[in-house]
Amino acid sequence: xxxxxxxxxxxxxxxxxxxxxxxxxxxxxxxxxxxxxxxxxxxxxxxxxxxxxxxxxxxxxxxxxxxxxxxxxxxxxxxxxxxxxxxxxxxxxxxxxxxxxxxxxxxxxxxxxxxxxxxxxxxxxxxxxxxxxxxxx
Amino acid sequence: xxxxxxxxxxxxxxxxxxxxxxxxxxxxxxxxxxxxxxxxxxxxxxxxxxxxxxxxxxxxxxxxxxxxxxxxxxxxxxxxxxxxxxxxxxxxxxxxxxxxxxxxxxxxxxxxxxxxxxxxxxxxxxxxxxxxxxxxxxxxxxxxxxxxxxxxxxxxxxxxxxxxxxxxxxxxxxxxxxxxxxxxxxxxxxxxxxxxxxxxxxxxxxxxxxxxxxxxxxxxxxxxxxxxxxxxxxxxxxxxxxxxxxxxxxxxxxxxxxxxxxxxxxxxxxxxxxxxxxxxxxxxxxxxxxxxxxxxxxxxxxxxxxxxxxxxxxxxxxxxxxxxxxxxxxxxxxxxxxxxxxxxxxxxxxxxxxxxxxxxxxxxxxxxxxxxxxxxxxxxxxxxxxxxxxxxxxxxxxxxxxxxxxxxxxxxxxxxxxxxxxxxxxxxxxxxxxxxxxxxxxxxxxxxxxxxxxxxxxxxxxxxxxxxxxxxxxxxxxxxxxxxxxxxxxxxxxxxxxxxxxxxxxxxxxxxxxxxxxxxxxxxxxxxxxxxxxxxxxxxxxxxxxxxxxxxxxxxxxxxxxxxxxxxxxxxx
Numbered sequence: 001x002x003x004x005x006x007x008x009x010x011x012x013x014x015x016x017x018x019x020x021x022x023x024x025x026x027x028x029x030x031x032x033x034x035x036x037x038x039x040x041x042x043x044x045x046x047x048x049x050x051x052x053x054x055x056x057x058x059x060x061x062x063x064x065x066x067x068x069x070x071x072x073x074x075x076x077x078x079x080x081x082x083x084x085x086x087x088x089x090x091x092x093x094x095x096x097x098x099x100x101x102x103x104x105x106x107x108x109x110x111x112x113x114x115x116x117x118x119x120x121x122x123x124x125x126x127x128x129x130x131x132x133x134x135x136x137x
Numbered sequence: 138x139x140x141x142x143x144x145x146x147x148x149x150x151x152x153x154x155x156x157x158x159x160x161x162x163x164x165x166x167x168x169x170x171x172x173x174x175x176x177x178x179x180x181x182x183x184x185x186x187x188x189x190x191x192x193x194x195x196x197x198x199x200x201x202x203x204x205x206x207x208x209x210x211x212x213x214x215x216x217x218x219x220x221x222x223x224x225x226x227x228x229x230x231x232x233x234x235x236x237x238x239x240x241x242x243x244x245x246x247x248x249x250x251x252x253x254x255x256x257x258x259x260x261x262x263x264x265x266x267x268x269x270x271x272x273x274x275x276x277x278x279x280x281x282x283x284x285x286x287x288x289x290x291x292x293x294x295x296x297x298x299x300x301x302x303x304x305x306x307x308x309x310x311x312x313x314x315x316x317x318x319x320x321x322x323x324x325x326x327x328x329x330x331x332x333x334x335x336x337x338x339x340x341x342x343x344x345x346x347x348x349x350x351x352x353x354x355x356x357x358x359x360x361x362x363x364x365x366x367x368x369x370x371x372x373x374x375x376x377x378x379x380x381x382x383x384x385x386x387x388x389x390x391x392x393x394x395x396x397x398x399x400x401x402x403x404x405x406x407x408x409x410x411x412x413x414x415x416x417x418x419x420x421x422x423x424x425x426x427x428x429x430x431x432x433x434x435x436x437x438x439x440x441x442x443x444x445x446x447x448x449x450x451x452x453x454x455x456x457x458x459x460x461x462x463x464x465x466x467x468x469x470x471x472x473x474x475x476x477x478x479x480x481x482x483x484x485x486x487x488x489x490x491x492x493x494x495x496x497x498x499x500x501x502x503x504x505x506x507x508x509x510x511x512x513x514x515x516x517x518x519x520x521x522x523x524x525x526x527x528x529x530x531x532x533x534x535x536x537x538x539x540x541x542x543x544x545x546x547x548x549x550x551x552x553x554x555x556x557x558x559x560x561x562x563x564x565x566x567x568x569x570x571x572x573x574x575x576x577x578x579x580x581x582x583x584x585x586x587x588x589x590x591x592x593x594x595x596x597x598x599x600x601x602x603x604x605x606x607x608x609x610x611x612x613x614x615x616x617x618x619x620x621x622x623x624x625x626x627x628x629x630x631x632x633x634x635x636x637x638x639x640x641x642x643x644x645x646x647x648x649x650x651x652x653x654x655x656x657x658x659x660x661x662x663x664x665x666x667x668x669x670x671x672x673x674x675x676x677x678x679x680x681x682x683x684x685x686x687x688x689x690x691x692x693x694x695x696x697x698x699x700x701x702x703x704x705x706x707x708x709x710x
Contacts, residue, residue, distance in 0.1 A: 009710075014270035014286055016359025019399050019486075019602050022710040026603045029710075039708030040359050041274075043282065065270055066525075066635065070285025096524065096632065114490040114523045115619045117610055 005033045005129050006056040010047040011040050012075070015065035020092065024060065027118035028125070044071060048078040051087060058125055061091035068095045072108045088128050092116065164202060171198070186613040190444035191402030192604065193567065199559035207562060212457070216552045219464070222457040222565070223553040224511040225476040230549035236514035237539045238315060238480065242267030242292035243526045244639045246302035249292040253307060255529065261536060263514060265315040266303070267291035268325070275321035275362040277691030278643045288639035290526065295647050296689045300328040301335070309333045314345035315390070315480070315514075320362035322349035323375050323677055324693045327684035330383070334685075346387035346436060346480070349375060352413040352585055355706065356594040358395035362694055365586045367701035371676055372417065373424035376431050378677035387436040389417055390480065396594075397440035398486050400602025403451045404568055406440060408575030409594055411458055416585040418467055428467045432474035441507040442484040443499060449555055450564030452510025455479070458569060481507035482516040488523045492618040493630055496520035501538050508548055509555055515539055525632040592709050599710055650687060658686040663696040670700040 009025045011018055018040060029035045036054050038047060051059045059079070063071055072089065079085055085107075092112035095103075100111045110124055175197060187195050196203075207213075214220055217227035226232055239256055242249045253264055269291040271283040277295050278287045287293050294300060309332065318325045326347050333343055351368040354361045361368065372389065379388045393401075393410035401409065414435065421431045437455065441448050460475040469475055483503035488496045497520050504517050517535040519527030527535070543549055555561040582588045589595075608614045615621045666679040676697070683693045 014274045014276070014282065014360070015290070016354075017398075018359060019599075022599045023400075023602055023606050025710040026599070027606075035710075037708050037710050039706065041282075065286055066289035067285035094523065094525070097628070114488075115616070117620075118606065119610065 005058065005125060006036070006054065007033050007058040007060055007125065008036050008038065008047070008051045008054060008056040010038045010042055010050070010059060010061045010075075012042050012044060012047055012061055012063060012071045013065045013067050014041060015063070015067075016040055017064045018062070020064070021062035024062070024092070024118060024121060027122060028060075031122040031126075033122075033125070044074040044078055047075055048082060048084070051079065052082050052084055056087065057129060058088040058090065060121075060125075061089070061093075063091060063093040063095065066094070068093065068103065068111075069099055072103050073106050076107050086132070088125070088132065090121075090124070090128075092121075161202060161205060164200060168198075168200060168202065185615060186608060189403070189447045190442060190605075190614075191404060191447060192601075192608075193402070193404070193447070193571075199563050201559060203559045203563040204566075207566075212566075213556060219475065220457045220460045221476060222453050223556055225456065225478060225513075229511060229552045230508075230543075234543050234549060235508065235512050235539075236263040236313070236480075237261050237536060237543075238263040238265045238514045238516055239532055239536055240265040240267050240315075240317065240482070240516050241527075241532065242269075243290070243633065244288045244292065244635055245643060246292055246294065246299040248288075248636075248639070250303055250305055250307070252529075253303075256532070256536070257307070257312070259533060259536060260540065263313045263315065264307070265516065266317065268316075268318055269293045270360075272325070272690065273318060273320065273360045275324065275690055275694035277647060277689050278640070279647055280691055285640075287643050289635055293639065293643045294325065294328065294690065295643070296650060296687050297328045297331050297335075297684050298646070298650055298687060300325075300332045304329075304332055309336065310338045310342040312344075314343075315348075316345065317348045319348050319351050319354050319358070320360055320368070321690055321694055322347050322351075323371050323680050324684070324690050326375065327677070327681045327693075328690075330681060331684040340383045341385065343383055344385045346390045347375070348392060348438070349389045350392045350413065350417075350438075352416060352589065353392050353395055353410065355589040355704075356396055356409060356413075357399040357401070357598060358392075359706070361704050363697065363701040364704040365589060367670075367697075369416075369420050369586075371697075373420045374675045374677045376417075376421050376434075377424055377426060378675055379434065380426060380431050384434075386434065387478075388431070388434050390436050390438045391417065392438040394438050394440045394482055396598065397442065397484065399598050400605065401598045402601050403442065403444070403447050404571035405575070405597060405601060407451050407455055407458075407568055408572035408579075410437065410439075411455065411462075411572060412576060412579050412585050414459065415462060415466075418463070422467070428463070428469045429471040429474050432463060432467075432469055433471060433476070436513075437477055437479035439479055439481050439507075439512075440484050441481045441503040441510070441512075443487050443503060445502060445506050446555075446561055446564055447568070448503070448506040449510045450561055450568050452479070452481075452507070452512070453553070453556075453561075453565045454568040454572065456511070457565075458572060478513045480514040480516070481510070481512040483507070483518045485518055485522060488518055488520070489616060489619050490523040490628070492624070492626065493520045493524060493628060495618055496523075497534055497538065500535065501542070504538055504542055505546070505548060508542055509553075511553060521630055521632055524628065524630075526635070528631055528633045530631065592707055595706070596709060647689070650689070654687040659683070659688045659692070662686055663688055663692055666693065666696040667699050670697045 090109035216224035393406040459477040519531035
């Protein structure tokens with residue numbers, strides 16, 4: 001019951017822009033969550049494997065490569081396949097509004113754009129955990 | 138955060154109190170009285186940070202006391218003369234304006250070829266190629282790792298065939314071309330050279346720049362092919378080859394840009410980049426070249442961020458440090474070896490997704506700092522780049538920003554116009570001191586590659602980024618339209634969309650290439666490359682042979698990977 005929220009921060013694809021992923025990882029850690037950062041150049045398969053192995057509650061992906069329409073649905077599908085469809089899939093990056101809407105319909109959680117306050121991300125994940133999971137961060 | 142103003146301290150290099158002449162003594166007294174008066178009113182000061190964007194404290198007032206230890210001839214000199222603080226050319230922009238060079242590339246080689254022609258048609262004076270992520274990482278478009286990324290953030294180039302399309306109708310001997318490519322820089326350079334060769338253009342007519350700065354990849358941009366040591370060997374081979382055969386080519390553009398974008402402060406950008414530069418000089422010397430043979434072809438690439446005066450100080454300090462170290466430590470004799478020539482790009486991280494039109498203004502200020510800092514070429518970001526690759530309209534405004542700066546504002550009329558400003562000189566000196574502290578720290582850690590391997594730079598940068606983010610979130614730093622003056626407006630500028638047919642079409646043409654080329658010749662040239670990688674022959678020559686017979690980027694990388702292996706960094710945050 002009092003387990004801390006566990007978050008996997010993932011950086012899929014070939015893109016190396018990891019400033020955002022690291023800043024968010026630090027913010028979640030400072031907010032009391034357990035954060036695992038995958039590092040760069042991860043395939044969707046590697047990310048889902050890590051999410052299952054580490055038994056995280058939340059998978060948060062940073063995508064600045066324009067590949068978000070490929071990456072998020074693929075990770076979502078792989079999570080379902082592994083019986084981990086209950087995990088929150090969220091993230092952020094350079095993602096146009098209309099694409100965010102499209103991804104939402106495919107079961108992806110909130111996606112945060114440039115200029116986001118990290119406390120909004122913390123709050124969103126805590127709120128999700130309160131309503132969906134058994135843990136408290 | 139509205140910290141109480143510190144009492145004025147004399148710069149380290151200034152003479153002791155007893156030696157100060159009468160006038161300075163009088164000034165010191167006046168300043169003490171001024172400080173006390175200001176301190177009494179400190180309670181009325183606005184509650185924001187007065188530090189630079191890098192977190193360096195700013196005084197309210199700078200006076201001759203801040204530059205008291207300076208010597209004009211020693212520390213500044215004339216433009217075009219050692220130590221080149223005031224600029225590398227005696228007449229700078231009167232001789233030639235900076236090159237207006239917009240970085241561009243998206244979709245297929247054909248799409249980007251059209252954008253190049255559009256930019257050249259509107260008065261752009263140099264080309265700068267943005268490659269997509271698969272190309273930047275050295276993969277072919279049909280590699281499974283590349284799904285969804287082909288042609289998305291730059292142009293997809295797989296072989297000489299794509300390079301031929303990219304430069305179709307553009308005279309390679311008439312235009313200078315900059316290529317932002319690092320891990321596989323030697324491969325893409327080979328495609329460019331082979332393309333020119335097929336058109337009967339001699340290599341000595343080619344002008345341009347290869348970014349080819351692998352050290353900052355490990356530090357900040359994180360696109361690499363091989364581990365640091367073999368990468369440095371390839372770079373030394375490229376330098377050796379180009380020194381001999383492509384003499385007007387800048388073989389490395391030592392880049393602070395990405396280091397800054399990743400979160401570094403101005404001082405970190407300055408220090409880490411110069412340290413990388415010195416590491417390349419060491420590599421060239423170790424490869425048996427004389428410093429004066431290759432140092433003139435090393436150029437730099439800086440970020441121009443929003444903190445106007447700090448940036449100008451950074452450019453000035455950079456020139457001075459480079460000249461001094463090249464002369465005094467490396468014994469360079471040629472004047473050209475001491476000159477820091479540089480390209481500048483305005484800060485991508487300073488662009489905001491909220492009210493993107495405001496980015497035009499941010500970019501204009503940053504561009505002006507670069508020009509006042511004496512840049513040789515400039516890229517101004519487009520307002521929509523936090524949202525997508527720039528639209529034609531947005532990129533035209535960005536180019537027009539440079540043209541207004543060059544032709545309407547008058548800032549290009551006088552060289553280094555801020556020299557002698559107590560504040561700018563003190564800032565220049567401060568950044569130089571901070572850089573030198575970092576040089577000592579890097580030395581203490583065993584040099585740049587050791588420091589990379591232990592994650593030193595990466596940690597320093599991540600820490601700076603996190604500190605900055607917290608300052609923004611505490612509203613010690615105001616970002617207009619983001620954490621203050623916020624409106625709930627929808628973004629209503631048209632964005633560039635990448636045609637989803639780019640990826641399948643690129644895969645189809647790659648398939649066709651593999652079927653129609655002389656595969657026996659490809660196999661042979663690749664085997665010779667692997668052999669060279671294993672031994673000591675120059676790999677650049679062998680890579681060029683592979684390019685000539687239409688071996689693909691991924692195949693050429695693969696031929697070296699057999700020997701060099703892969704690189705993985707330890708992820709820390």
